[in-house]
Amino acid sequence: MSLLVVEAAGLQTTVQDFGREGFGVLGVSASGAADTVALRLGNLLLENPPDTPALEMTLTGGTFLFPNGAVICLAGANFGAELDGKALELWRPHAILPGKRVALGATRDYARCYLCVAGGIGVADFLGSASTHLLSGLGGWKGRALHKGDVLPIGKLERNIRQRKLRPGVLETLKPGKKLRVTQGPQFDWFSEEARKALLGDEFAVSEESNRIGLRLDGPRLAARANAEMISEGTPVGAIQVTPSGQAILLFVEQQTTGGYPKIANVIGADLHSVGQLRPRDTIRFQEVSLAAARKQWIEQQELLAWEERLFA
Amino acid sequence: MRFQAASDQTLLIYLGEEIGAAAHDRVARLVRLLQREPVRWLRNIQPAYCSLLITFDAAAVDHAEVQAKISELEKRAKKVPVAQPRLVEVPVCYGGEFGPDLEWVGAQRGLTAERVVELHIAPTYHAYFLGFAPGFAYLGDLPEEIAVSRLETPRKEVAAGSVGIAGRQSAIYPFGTPGGWRLIGRTPLEIFRRERDPMGLIAIGDQVKFRPITRAEFLAARQA
Numbered sequence: 362m363s364l365l366v367v368e369a370a371g372l373q374t375t376v377q378d379f380g381r382e383g384f385g386v387l388g389v390s391a392s393g394a395a396d397t398v399a400l401r402l403g404n405l406l407l408e409n410p411p412d413t414p415a416l417e418m419t420l421t422g423g424t425f426l427f428p429n430g431a432v433i434c435l436a437g438a439n440f441g442a443e444l445d446g447k448a449l450e451l452w453r454p455h456a457i458l459p460g461k462r463v464a465l466g467a468t469r470d471y472a473r474c475y476l477c478v479a480g481g482i483g484v485a486d487f488l489g490s491a492s493t494h495l496l497s498g499l500g501g502w503k504g505r506a507l508h509k510g511d512v513l514p515i516g517k518l519e520r521n522i523r524q525r526k527l528r529p530g531v532l533e534t535l536k537p538g539k540k541l542r543v544t545q546g547p548q549f550d551w552f553s554e555e556a557r558k559a560l561l562g563d564e565f566a567v568s569e570e571s572n573r574i575g576l577r578l579d580g581p582r583l584a585a586r587a588n589a590e591m592i593s594e595g596t597p598v599g600a601i602q603v604t605p606s607g608q609a610i611l612l613f614v615e616q617q618t619t620g621g622y623p624k625i626a627n628v629i630g631a632d633l634h635s636v637g638q639l640r641p642r643d644t645i646r647f648q649e650v651s652l653a654a655a656r657k658q659w660i661e662q663q664e665l666l667a668w669e670e671r672l673f674a
Numbered sequence: 675m676r677f678q679a680a681s682d683q684t685l686l687i688y689l690g691e692e693i694g695a696a697a698h699d700r701v702a703r704l705v706r707l708l709q710r711e712p713v714r715w716l717r718n719i720q721p722a723y724c725s726l727l728i729t730f731d732a733a734a735v736d737h738a739e740v741q742a743k744i745s746e747l748e749k750r751a752k753k754v755p756v757a758q759p760r761l762v763e764v765p766v767c768y769g770g771e772f773g774p775d776l777e778w779v780g781a782q783r784g785l786t787a788e789r790v791v792e793l794h795i796a797p798t799y800h801a802y803f804l805g806f807a808p809g810f811a812y813l814g815d816l817p818e819e820i821a822v823s824r825l826e827t828p829r830k831e832v833a834a835g836s837v838g839i840a841g842r843q844s845a846i847y848p849f850g851t852p853g854g855w856r857l858i859g860r861t862p863l864e865i866f867r868r869e870r871d872p873m874g875l876i877a878i879g880d881q882v883k884f885r886p887i888t889r890a891e892f893l894a895a896r897q898a
Contacts, residue, residue, distance in 0.1 A: 382717050382729070383717060384718075385729075386878060388805050388808050388810050391718070496807055497807050497808050497851065544679070545679075547686050593805070594722040594725045595721070595727025595805075597681040597727065600680070600681065619803070619805030619806065627681035630681075630732060652682055655682035656736060659682060
């Protein structure tokens with residue numbers, strides 16, 4: 362067994378895979394990587410199965426020692442990773458020799474960087490997934506973000522690595538955006554004409570009080586027309602719910618599974634990875650699309666990723 | 675039955691428009707049928723008081739196809755036998771450090787703390803659904819006499835086992851999480867344990883009865 366030693370943990374580093382979808386009846390939200398596209402591509406470059414658990418780092422990365430070596434790939438945001446003072450390129454496999462350490466710093470572009478390891482991170486599954494659910498302290502590594510001194514089992518160092526590269530244009534097509542496409546939420550009609558116009562016309566800033574549970578969006582107040590009491594119902598990931606004060610909150614991967622605030626819109630599946638890469642103070646806009654258009658985008662994105670995986674198989 | 679797309683990959687199914695046994699019975703039966711006869715494209719089911727949120731594989735089906743399948747299932751759901759509800763007894767130490775809002779609730783509704791406890795233990799509660807956090811059951815219906823609003827600002831950390839009330843509902847916090855409900859007591863029971871089968875102490879459709887215990891009994895149970 363090979364090990365990864367956490368010498369510095371970074372701001373919030375957790376073990377994530379695609380999450381544990383399907384346990385809503387138990388009140389369990391899926392959790393999982395905030396940017397599944399980056400995780401999937403990182404794993405692909407290492408010839409791992411697409412949902413292999415990796416470390417998800419947030420805004421500032423950590424320093425990790427590999428006493429037995431490993432093959433790694435960094436995916437997602439650029440955290441200025443270095444190996445012995447030399448820059449480590451994103452989106453390609455690197456052999457880390459025994460006793461070497463990888464140091465990451467503050468982000469230079471997006472919110473989350475994935476440290477994928479050939480053979481994965483070895484944590485016990487909870488309900489079929491290695492993902493950490495921070496709110497309930499379940500899954501992942503001891504149900505929490507990593508601390509300095511943690512020692513995690515990882516896949517073995519393979520010296521004859523294949524230098525895989527993504528097809529040109531793939532990263533450009535899948536690049537996280539700041540214009541998020543949305544479909545109408547189930548209570549869209551509850552909102553005034555002004556609120557709907559503001560949602561689709563104005564800018565919103567991602568608040569500092571944003572995390573994997575949800576992103577608070579500072580911008581115009583989105584008043585609901587009727588102050589009718591809503592009965593709590595299931596909430597999809599990517600839902601934009603509005604509190605009685607008009608504050609918009611974008612529900613994310615560790616969201617509460619049900620909620621009683623009206624939902625004006627919902628980010629489309631093909632843009633959820635972009636949400637995972639938003640930083641506090643980023644400004645975003647929303648653009649409305651039809652359900653049919655959203656579905657087409659989703660299928661195209663899935664086909665692009667599947668095609669890339671077939672090329673590597 | 676009413677359908678509403680909630681996102682490009684989810685569909686809301688409303689099986690009633692008010693909280694109560696009738697709507698909940700339809701929700702529970704449809705959940706049971708979907709669990710017994712899983713559909714290939716079904717990714718998740720999230721029941722609530724009067725509705726079910728279905729997450730589906732959008733690469734395989736669209737909303738219309740999901741709606742057609744659910745309509746067909748719902749016709750048969752009426753005949754699905756539902757399990758005999760279990761009766762779960764929950765011991766609670768009320769007030770003091772375990773129930774910091776007990777006195778406040780009494781003052782708010784013009785009742786003594788003792789009366790608040792009497793009213794809280796009076797009903798046999800129905801577990802409508804689980805949400806918020808793993809194992810967090812929405813229990814109803816709390817007597818109107820002790821119905822209170824949520825906290826304006828939720829507490830950053832509520833101790834595991836805390837018994838809260840909000841509106842006509844009660845619940846037990848399974849983990850130390852943030853929480854906005856008014857806390858009136860605490861149970862020594864473990865609400866959610868991953869090594870246990872089933873993991874949750876309370877499941878959808880269960881009946882729950884609260885029983886008051888002393889601080890000494892609480893501490894003894896915690897040690898056991």
